[in-house]
Amino acid sequence: MRSPPPGRVKILAVSRGALWFRIVGELEAFLVSAGEAVILDGLSEFEFGTRPDMAPTRASPGDPVSPLSVDDRNVCVTAHIEVSGGTDAFLQGAVPAMTHVRADSTAGRAIAWLLGELDAEMNHDLPASRRATQQIVELLFVHVIRVWMTDGMTLPAGWIRLLREPFLLPAARLIHSQPRFPVTVSELARSCGLSRTVFIERFRASAGVPPAAYVFNWKMRLATTLLETTDTPIDQIAHQLGYSSPSSFNVAFKRWVGSTPGKKRKLASRRSATDVQVAAP
Incomplete structure (x- = not known):
């Protein structure tokens, strides 16, 4: 799939299987396995799928979303970060176009556990599941911030x-x-x-x-x-x-x-x- 720029910082976390991600116009693609995530600054078109050499299908905001099934082999959970007070641009301009959070990193291990919990909440009719899901996504963003704060990460000025x-x-x-x-x-x-x-x-x-x-x-x-x-x-x-x-x-x-x-x-x-x-x- 080829997605238009989301307009907001977006987290795409793979909870099952593996998917390739790439910013449109760039040659490098990232293989993101279960328990890993990518964070996009929301300013660029991006592609994702099970094979990096396939011609992408263009997505649009009105496309229907298939319900999650326990039999799905590749599952990607998405969340966007919306900052109040007109500070979306303040966040977008301070982060890389794409950040790959690997499973073997400190944040990656925490994110992998959170994704497992998120997958369980989305596949079982548990009490207060909606509230739990919101809390898990917020914790995901906390660990994403920690990734950006790590020494060695290349960040734009901001x-x-x-x-x-x-x-x-x-x-x-x-x-x-x-x-x-x-x-x-x-x-x-x-x-x-x-x-x-x-x-x-x-x-x-x-x-x-x-x-x-x-x-x-x-x-x-x-x-x-x-x-x-x-x-x-x-x-x-x-x-x-x-x-x-x-x-x-x-x-x-x-x-x-x-x-x-x-x-x-x-x-x-x-x-x-x-x-x-x-x-x-």
Whole structure:
């Protein structure tokens, strides 16, 4: 099968048999056996199947999915990662196009066990099976994150690579763990014991953008999450993010998102209302 770009980070875990995976346009294909997984950044077309030399059939989002059978020889469980607050791109840009988690790795052994549990939940009518399945998939993603954090993994510049750099970790913690704004580049440099010039150079190499741009982007993502998931007044959000006035926050947010904070909140409210109406029956 040839699948269009998923648009979101996607986990494809083989629970039975073995399948080949390849990013369209690349020569290398990966054989993924039972208990192993691949993670896609969601930005590229990909192919998968039982033989790498077969001409692929193009898949479309509306294609029917066959029900799982205990007699199936090759089974692939898929899950997508959807990040709230407009941070999907924040995740996608920080991970490789395709990551192969092998069974003999530390994360691979944990993933193999989780896949066995997932296969059991999907093939037996067990109490609270749906809830258990959700928890298993969340644990799968935790181990995927650990794979990306492992030394030796080649990562594009981005936040995961930044968090993997020990000498930049104090600055990353100041920005992410306990957000307090405004935070200056000089303060971040001091937390790492580096001069301002050296800090900016190393930060840009790991994160892909200068520290000031990174802090601004993170503030806007926090603002988006607060607007979409809470009722916190906009002027209070502006104060939390270190803006001197709601108007200056409005200008910055509109420059980043393309709409005002008020419009962003109204759009999120309409989507939420639609979800409730669809789910009500």
